[in-house]
Amino acid sequence: MSKRIDVTDLNVYYGDFKAVEDVSLTVEPRTVMAFIGPSGCGKSTMLRTLNRMHEVIPNAYVEGSVKLDGDDLYGPGVDPVRVRRQVGMVFQRPNPFPTMSVADNVLAGVKLNNKRISTSKSKELLENSLRAANLWHEVKDRLDRPASGLSGGQQQRLCIARALAVQPEVILMDEPCSALDPISTLAIEDLIGELKESYTVVIVTHNMQQAARVSDMTAFFNLSAQDKPGRLIEIGTTDKVFSNPDRKATEDYISGRFG
Amino acid sequence: MATLTRATSASLTSGRLPSWVTGLLLSVAILGSATFFLAVGSPGLLRILFTGALIFASVMMVASLAVEGRRRAKDRLSGIVVTSAFVLALLPLISLVLSVVRYGSQRFDLQFFIYSMRSVVGEGGGAAHAITGTLWVTGLATVISVPIGILAAIYLVEYGTGPLARSITFFVDVMTGIPSIVAGLFAYSVFVLIFGPGTESGLAGAVALSVLMMPVVVRSTEELLRVVPNELREAAYALGVPKWLTVLKVVLPTALAGIVTGVMLAVARVIGETAPLLIAAGFTQSLNNNPLSGPMMTLPVFVYRSYVDQGSPASAYLERAWAGALTLILIVMILNLAGRLVAARFAPKSGR
Numbered sequence A: 001m002s003k004r005i006d007v008t009d010l011n012v013y014y015g016d017f018k019a020v021e022d023v024s025l026t027v028e029p030r031t032v033m034a035f036i037g038p039s040g041c042g043k044s045t046m047l048r049t050l051n052r053m054h055e056v057i058p059n060a061y062v063e064g065s066v067k068l069d070g071d072d073l074y075g076p077g078v079d080p081v082r083v084r085r086q087v088g089m090v091f092q093r094p095n096p097f098p099t100m101s102v103a104d105n106v107l108a109g110v111k112l113n114n115k116r117i118s119t120s121k122s123k124e125l126l127e128n129s130l131r132a133a134n135l136w137h138e139v140k141d142r143l144d145r146p147a148s149g150l151s152g153g154q155q156q157r158l159c160i161a162r163a164l165a166v167q168p169e170v171i172l173m174d175e176p177c178s179a180l181d182p183i184s185t186l187a188i189e190d191l192i193g194e195l196k197e198s199y200t201v202v203i204v205t206h207n208m209q210q211a212a213r214v215s216d217m218t219a220f221f222n223l224s225a226q227d228k229p230g231r232l233i234e235i236g237t238t239d240k241v242f243s244n245p246d247r248k249a250t251e252d253y254i255s256g257r258f259g
Numbered sequence B: 001m002a003t004l005t006r007a008t009s010a011s012l013t014s015g016r017l018p019s020w021v022t023g024l025l026l027s028v029a030i031l032g033s034a035t036f037f038l039a040v041g042s043p044g045l046l047r048i049l050f051t052g053a054l055i056f057a058s059v060m061m062v063a064s065l066a067v068e069g070r071r072r073a074k075d076r077l078s079g080i081v082v083t084s085a086f087v088l089a090l091l092p093l094i095s096l097v098l099s100v101v102r103y104g105s106q107r108f109d110l111q112f113f114i115y116s117m118r119s120v121v122g123e124g125g126g127a128a129h130a131i132t133g134t135l136w137v138t139g140l141a142t143v144i145s146v147p148i149g150i151l152a153a154i155y156l157v158e159y160g161t162g163p164l165a166r167s168i169t170f171f172v173d174v175m176t177g178i179p180s181i182v183a184g185l186f187a188y189s190v191f192v193l194i195f196g197p198g199t200e201s202g203l204a205g206a207v208a209l210s211v212l213m214m215p216v217v218v219r220s221t222e223e224l225l226r227v228v229p230n231e232l233r234e235a236a237y238a239l240g241v242p243k244w245l246t247v248l249k250v251v252l253p254t255a256l257a258g259i260v261t262g263v264m265l266a267v268a269r270v271i272g273e274t275a276p277l278l279i280a281a282g283f284t285q286s287l288n289n290n291p292l293s294g295p296m297m298t299l300p301v302f303v304y305r306s307y308v309d310q311g312s313p314a315s316a317y318l319e320r321a322w323a324g325a326l327t328l329i330l331i332v333m334i335l336n337l338a339g340r341l342v343a344a345r346f347a348p349k350s351g352r
Helices: A043-049 A080-086 A102-106 A119-132 A152-165 A182-195 A208-214 A238-243 A248-254 B020-040 B045-067 B070-107 B110-114 B128-159 B162-176 B180-195 B202-226 B230-238 B243-271 B275-280 B299-308 B314-346
Strands: A005-014 A017-027 A032-036 A060-068 A087-090 A170-174 A200-204 A217-223 A230-237
Touching (some): A043 A200, A080 B230, A087 A152, A152 A170, A152 B230, A182 A200, A182 A208, A230 A238, B020 B045, B128 B202, B128 B243, B128 B299, B162 B202, B180 B275, B202 B243, B202 B275, B275 B299
Parallel strands (some): A032 A217, A170 A200
Antiparallel strands (some): A005 A060
């Protein structure tokens, strides 16, 4: 598991509005890539193009290519549903399905797709996914209780377990800790460290310390003015970007002089 | 820096009428007005209550103004106005339910539920034919309009964009305003055109009712689907779930409780329709369990016919009409209760 992502000359549009311009970057397998930058610079949009979730918004489209181990996600005949089974996503706000129990939430990817799965297999998948999300010990006694009874941090880890249960190659996280308290945030950051053993992880964050803690590579996005497209300003190893950035804008943003 | 002079005293406490004053003043006001009207010699419940309420409101205002100050007095006044409006709105409902129960219970017996009016003249007989007819016609109308209505709402919320969706919304709005008699004439003429003149059937009645029911179902379902958070749809898409399965297994279950309530309200809205059924389903004295042919009696039409076409003794016919009305209200109440139970069963659980 875990695949390499190659983005080449990517432009993203919402109708007439160009949201992201001319981005090229590579995410190596089994690494964590962090997208940082001020609000509105297109980092969430960029993240969503990696599993075609931006298409949920009407009139959104891209130019350029996104390749997953050489397979173009935007090639002819590519089914976005199949893309999303390989590239899982965790959202900013925990969003477990309110009508389902904890166990059903984890198995949602299987159950919602009407796939048959034997009871022993599903038990195994349930336990493995919850263990991988560091949640098993907290919820193993209330698997059939509604998921909305969990705390915010637990719900977010439940959403990660739900994404893992589909057995993706890549995990995308869109500010996964911004709605959580410091302790839950720490739990998720530890989890990201474990996830990169077997997945490619791309995380969007507003928290620079978090980017520095969890990521191997960092990409800094910025926009020159309001209503202008966001651009990739600098990309490099996290150490380099945080300690010795090439560009003035990166240094200003990281040292808190703007943004 | 200029200092502002305090307009009010710096004290944090203010006078407060004790809570028993409200009850005391109210009973004194009502008693006072009752004594006055009895003394004058023209007692009447409504005028006693009305005058009592007026006295209570003004005395309460004065007392509050004296003890508590302007702001609280205004608060008291608005409280009294809002409460009286509520009581006023409730009065017709209470009066209606009381009289239907009082007059309806006289013939609310077993015979009423197992006999039809076939060869019954005068006393006796029952509304078995009308009850089964109402269940048939309303049930068929539900079967016709609920799937179409829910599917149309799903189209509008999940798929529809552009002129088609806009025109559907527009025509649903137009349908909401169709007078029920027009729906009846429409269904009647459709069946006459297909099956020849004079065709009356339960199915025609059901078609007429479904014309009235459909826009209600579309509207309520649409509103409920729109409040399902987009995050849930995105969560399902991100798991690689296709759109149709997302709608079927995530969006619909989340909104199900509300949809059920909406359908129940739509049923309650049409079950009492008289005019379209009078035209499309006709009326009869006998039990008819075949909605495809022959006129079918329904409860509203039964009530109406018993009242307009009184035989002798008239009291027997009027009592049956009241009993029919009571049955109709009970059916609506049972449906509402069942709807609430179903809604509670399917509602998303909080888990705390």
